[in-house]
């Protein structure tokens with residue numbers, strides 16, 4: 001299949017409008033993947049739906065992902081794609097910028113993800129994690145979806161923000177949660193007592209916290225991400241204003257926390273469903289008492305397991321863009337100012353590329369198989385193109401570190417006779433939680 005892109009007139013995109021007023025909103029919110037699969041069967045790889053009061057065009061397949069995300073013709077706006085979901089609560093974040101402004105900010109931010117900065121984050125993680133995980137309850141079950149969210153916020157308070165005052169951490173966590181939860185509010189007006197209003201207040205609290213601390217963090221040498229961002233410069237010496245730093249920190253917390261927590265929860269599910277992989281990873285960790293940054297690339301099987309979880313349980317369900325002008329894709333006419341989206345997870349199950357796609361098989365990423373390499377946009381849990389996740393190596397490092405401590409300390413079990421139901425949007429997670437039992441292992 002080859003993409004033909006031109007400005008000439010094209011065919012009308014097939015699809016239907018769903019229910020009056022609400023369109024397909026309820027079906028999409030209930031189970032986005034089943035909904036899209038059904039529509040793909042009915043209409044093919046390009047179709048339109050109605051969602052949240054707008055026409056949405058959905059493109060399917062790795063070529064479509066490349067067309068939309070690489071966007072070599074500069075037809076689409078990422079800012080306008082995301083703005084209606086997160087723009088009011090997470091304004092001016094990196095994903096809410098386009099073209100030159102985006103390139104300018106991304107180049108400065110990149111310096112907070114260089115090797116020297118990553119080495120510092122890794123050592124901060126190694127300071128926090130052993131104590132944190134040694135406190136996991138070993139009597140009864142732990143609901144892991146909530147536990148991982150809480151643990152990542154705890155780790156994030158130290159590694160991201162460099163905050164150690166427990167009261168402050170508590171306030172920051174509450175404000176952050178309220179802000180994220182408000183992105184799903186249906187009533188989006190600042191009415192006292194509503195979820196949305198709590199979100200706006202949360203945002204205001206976070207903004208004033210970060211603005212107050214910028215001057216101090218510009219001098220902080222302890223290596224947390226907030227300090228690195230305050231001191232970040234591109235090759236031309238450009239740096240961020242105080243307001244830029246507050247905006248980027250708040251957005252980055254949002255981009256990092258629930259996605260990583262989703263991947264970690266799905267990993268726990270996979271390792272209890274396929275306990276032989278738990279043993280394999282434990283064996284891979286056996287030679288190490290602690291981990292250094294240089295050890296991380298040696299943990300190859302852990303990398304494959306992480307990738308396999310991102311393939312099967314891709315945290316982000318949908319990646320939206322908005323067309324800047326009319327554009328033709330594969331003979332179809334995409335009107336100007338229209339939301340166009342892809343879902344990498346759909347491509348992660350295409351049987352023509354993946355062997356037994358329903359089976360957790362991390363070795364599909366091993367040298368010799370590398371099923372993900374058949375198309376540059378076949379495996380895209382971190383998106384692609386100019387907005388590809390800037391924190392993807394950070395996420396892999398954090399997940400590897402957590403697995404290292406958890407699997408060395410505990411055997412992880414779950415009653416696998418009870419099926420787990422998944423909610424696939426906005427971020428993939430178990431609908432009714434994931435109860436896990438942790439049993440202490442003898443020290444190795």
Ligand code: HEM
Pocket residue numbers: 078094095096106251252255256257259260263315316319320381382383384386387388389390391392394395
């Ligand atoms: C498993 C964990 C993660 C997943 C699956 C994930 C996924 C994504 C995806 C799909 C995008 C691009 C969306 C688009 O193209 O519109 C993105 C962007 C981004 N992510 Fe991540 N992410 C993860 C972890 C992180 C972490 C740990 C950080 C920060 C430390 C982070 C920071 C960002 C930022 C700042 C952007 C915006 C990039 C830009 O617009 O240039 N993410 N992420």
